[in-house]
Amino acid sequence: MWFEFKMAWRFLMSGKTQTLLILLGIIVGVTVQVFLGFLIQGLQQDLINQTVGTAPHVFILPEANAPRMLTEEESSYSRTITFSGKQTGLSRWRKLSSDVEEIDDVTAVSPTIVGSGFAFRGQKSLSTVMRGINFEQADNIYNIKENLLNTQTADLGGNNILIGSSLAQELELSPGDSLKLRTADGVTDSFFIAGIFDLGNKELNSSWVLMGLNRAATFLDMPNKISNIELQISDVFKSNQIASQIRRNNPRVKVESWQENNQQLLTALESQSSSSLVIQVFVMIAVTLGISSVLAVSVVQKSRQIGILKAMGTNRRRVGIIFLIQGAILGLTGALIGSMGGIGLSKLFVNVVRDETGSPLFPITINLNFILISIAVATLAGMIAALIPARNSAKLNPVEVIRNG
Amino acid sequence: MAKSLIEINNLVKVYGQEVKNKVLHSISLEIEKGEFVAIVGPSGSGKSTFLNLLGALDQATEGEIWINNQLISDLDDLELAKFRNQNLGFVFQFHHLLPEFTAKENVMIPDWIEYGAPTVDKKERAQKLLELVGLSDVTDKLITKLSGGQKQRVALARALMNKSPILLADEPTGNLDTATTEKIYNLLRDINQQLGTTFIIVTHNQDIAAKTDRIIRLVDGQIESDKVIEK
Structure with a gap:
């Protein structure tokens, strides 16, 4: 040559x-x-x-239940049936969390309790999404620590909460202030603002209130159960594959991937x-x-x-x-x-x-x-x-x- | 099996498919090792066609050419190329050197084709061949910088590079003046005598032809005469 x-x-x-x-x-x-x-x-x-990027790629949710009948009252003129639409939650979530952590591509696992409610200050009330999290685990997904505005520490012990920057602005709140929250079931309590975050998403900044997982369990009435487990994976385009794998091993839970939810x-x-x-x-x-x-x-x-x-x-x-x-x-x-x-x-x-x-x-x-x-x-x-x-x-x-x- | 270095039997060459033009008519001859042969004849007599067939550059329509006991028509393209490289040296009227290369590189090309990157020995051989043809001072010059006579001498050195036993030359002095022609002829003769190389030269030059060992005269594609020159 x-x-x-x-x-x-x-x-x-x-x-x-x-x-x-x-x-x-x-x-x-x-x-x-x-x-x-x-x-x-x-x-x-x-x-x-x-x-x-800073959102879960796979969600593990409880199987959606049909509304459950709670009571039935009958009179000669009427019949009243009361249903509960409340989800049952994930009960064996600790084992499920440690199982999914073993999957090679999974980089972050965050068990979460989610509930809706209101935040009050003076005459003002705003609807909020209350999220009970284990801070270290959730931080792996949402980069909360990096996005805290007024503090570098985020202690979610006791009644400490973190709130979004828009919510703080709207209610004129600063770290150190207290905030009254009420759940959809009418339970009300006062919380202490430990920090304010800006996650770069207006919707999250204006509605999210983060609290400790245990505090959320009592406040949102989810003892021994959580709403979902959120996962992040190394290759975002493997979310369908990972979701299928989890589904196969856990037929009694519902698993969703970001790819399924973002087809467009x-x-x-x-x-x-x-x-x-x-x-x-x-x-x-x-x-x-x-x-x-x-x-x-x-x-x-x-x-x-x-x-x-x-x-x-x-x-x-x-x-x-x-x-x-x-x-x-x-x-x-x-x-x-x-x-x-x-x-x-x-x-x-x-x-x-x-x-x-x-x-x-x-x-x-x-x-x-x-x-x-x-x-x-x-x-x-x-x-x-x-x-x-x-x-x-x-x-x-x-x-x-x-x-x- | 041929006994002579070159043996040609009933060689015919026809050009054209529909209109056939028979250029060579059943030529047969033998050439021995070390002979210095001139092929002469008028223009269109088939001299160059004959040389091309002998040089395995073209295919005969009929007949056989044996060179070094090898029937040329038995060889495929790969074998033919290798055969040409090892057995035949060419010197053409228009020197046909590669202008992209120096004199020394042009001399080495036949060796490159066969062996690839040159060894020190091969470089020395090319240098000696250029000295032999009197060009030791222009070895590293590009071909385009050389005169017509110098180019023709480089072509001669190239034809000798692979120690081919046969050297075919088509009007090698056709474009040169009388003095250079004389020099080139003497060079060819020296090489013939020193190395025993067989020379077959197509020429119009009667003086050159007269100095060879044998003159084969072609007329209308046939051998009109085949004379050995008495010295």
Whole structure:
């Protein structure tokens, strides 16, 4: 292969301007392809992060029960039946929690008690979602500690609670103040505000009240039971798979995944990926055609040399390989420089295009696998582009070339 | 099995599919090792066609060519390429060197084709061949920087690189002046005598032909005469 490589290299170097021009074409093509790939990946990653980055990916819930009849009163004129719509809750949740923690991809498990109610201050009352949590476990999912506004500690012992920033603003509350809460069942109690959080989500900031799991159990009347177990997993796109696995092992609970609950978002992401792929494919086709046309011209330009090489004992296959190597060199060099161009353009985009606060619109991560795939595809495209010129070169008759001088 | 270095039996070459043009008519001859043969004849007599067939660059329509006891028509493309590389050296009228390479690199190309990256020995051999043809001072110059005579001498050195037993030359001095022609001829003769290489030269130059060992005259694709020159 040394001989074929030497010939290919010299042929490329002998037409420097031509080689540089086609190389420039490949570089631009690969730069656009890599940049576009990173842009779409960054955009999608950002969307996914915003949607599920600090949210559970899988929920384990109690099986929804039909309303349960509590009492029946009958008179000669009427019949009154009272139903309870209250969920039964997860009873054997401790074992279930430790079981799901054993699953490889599960990164965080948070047993939670959820109840609705109201927060009062003076004349004002606002509806709230009261959540009983084990702080350390919930923090792994929601990054609460990082998002505390006025304190770095978050003690949820006793009657301590954490509330959302919008709720605090609305009720003009600060850490250290007390707040009266009332459940949907009418149970009322006063709590002490240990901290205020901003989770970057308006709905959560205006309604969530976090308290200790044990305090929620008594306040929301859920002794020995919890509302659900929330899970985060390492690969967010495995949520369906993990949900199925939990469902299989625990047929008496209901398991939901974020993918099942966000079908529209996933369809949008898929459409975005498809259109990005189509653009990238067309860019690569343009690059391939560019290489092919330049090499086709090169075969005509070098026909005399090819004839001489054949006369001196180079067989057809080896002559063809010389042009395949030229295609590979062009593709590989163009891809290497183009990838760097793509990375540079991505960095430039992150640094130049910013939102009102001066932060990047979304982060772009340099994906090494994507770069390697792009380089491999461009090199392969270069070789495919060289196939027809290589075949034509192999067909050249040395006698014709020698006769025509 | 052929007894001579080259044995040609009833060689016929026809060009064209619908309109057939018979260029060579049943040529038979034998050439021994170390002979210095001139092929002469008017334009269109089939000299170059004959040389191309002998050089395994083209296929005969009928007949046999045996070189070094090998029937050429038995070889496929891969074997033919290897056979050419190891047995035949070519010198063409238009030198046909590769302009992308230096004089020394051009000389080494037949070796590269067969063996790949050159060893020190091979580089030294190329250098010695260039010295043999009187070009020791231009070995690292690109072909485009050399004169016509120099190029032709590089082509000769290249033809000798793989120690081919047979050297085929088609009008090797066709584009050169008389003095350079004389030099090239003397060089060919020296190589023939020193290395025992068999030379078959197609030429219009009567003076050159007269200095060879044997003159084969082709007319209308047939051997009109085949004379051994008495020295």
